[in-house]
């Protein structure tokens with residue numbers, strides 16, 4: 001029996017599983033030969049986690065709410081799950097090896113092992129750093145600050161994640177945002193800068209640019225300009241890279257450690273990659289972002305194509321929807337932008353409304369095979385995200 005194995009239980013892995021199950025369903029519906037091929041295809045997802053973590057919501061004060069049980073998505077669509085970490089991929093023998101020493105053979109593999117924050121290990125006091133990169137990290141931060149209103153927090157990195165963390169932390173304490181760049185939100189470009197600056201002013205978030213943290217101690221942080229500042233928590237947000245498994249597929253990784261794939265998301269003849277692990281072409285000028293707005297359609301296509309390859313079903317090219325961003329800015333609302341120049345479409349309350357819609361939309365359907373497979377079939381969605389007043393009109 002043919003076997004599609006998917007490594008990873010994040011957005012890309014889950015949607016790869018649904019994509020593969022969809023191709024199997026389509027083959028079965030296509031007629032007798034297809035039905036036989038479909039019945040003959042197993043799909044297995046391997047990941048150490050029992051829950052899909054909705055990472056974009058990890059800035060929230062109750063991060064445990066940002067999870068969905070994997071079995072509620074995988075069981076209804078007939079995808080098996082192995083709870084393990086993959087330690088090696090042997091593309092010659094077509095097996096993956098788990099941390100328990102088990103070998104799992106595949107006919108097609110989807111690498112969806114995502115990304116992780118790589119904080120500076122050599123920073124004095126690095127063990128005191130907090131993050132909101134993982135559920136465990138977000139839990140640790142919220143537990144540390146619970147009941148400590150008026151705290152002093154330092155957030156390192158004024159990019160997407162750092163801005164959201166700083167905005168949330170500003171609700172109950174004083175926040176200093178530091179970044180080595182010349183401006184806040186440097187990775188977002190000049191488009192939304194004025195809106196972000198205005199929101200940070202409103203929230204009272206202090207900024208220190210061309211600066212980083214050089215030491216973390218008990219209740220303080222030392223900055224690269226020599227200042228020692230009060231810090232009950234130092235939250236590190238910069239330096240997100242693809243997980244290590246990509247190295248086992250290619251020596252030719254991009255600057256984020258991602259494996260290059262073609263527009264069918266194939267990395268090697270029998271291996272596809274999706275999500276934060278994959279450097280897929282977005283258009284002639286851009287590669288996809290490490291963002292769930294890309295991880296989701298990448299997963300849908302990679303899983304579909306991995307199964308389609310074995311089932312004789314035509315593959316799907318990856319042709320992404322228009323690029324958008326939506327930044328959560330706490331009590332100051334949010335900023336929603338469109339296009340790679342990130343033109344601001346909504347800010348303040350309107351931006352917050354859009355963020356709320358997106359946070360609902362990224363929650364996959366559960367318990368119902370029909371709904372899950374229909375969502376897998378709808379690869380590209382350009383939802384009409386408007387500010388509240390336009391939505392009501």
Ligand SMILES: Cc1cc2nc3c(=O)[nH]c(=O)nc-3n(C[C@H](O)[C@H](O)[C@H](O)COP(=O)(O)OP(=O)(O)OC[C@H]3O[C@@H](n4cnc5c(N)ncnc54)[C@H](O)[C@@H]3O)c2cc1C
Pocket residue numbers: 007008009010011012013046047048049054055056057058059084085086087112113114115116132133134160161164243245274275276277289290291292293294295326
């Ligand atoms: C705080 C924060 C805010 C964000 N906000 C946004 C946002 O507003 N909009 C947006 O589009 N994106 C946002 N993102 C990015 C988005 O969350 C990621 O792009 C998305 O999670 C990537 O999905 P993924 O499945 O590729 O990887 P991941 O979410 O990293 O999942 C990887 C999965 O692989 C598993 N895994 C890893 N290694 C192995 C292994 N060796 N063996 C087996 N399994 C393995 C992991 O356990 C996990 O299940 C945010 C991220 C963070 C951290």
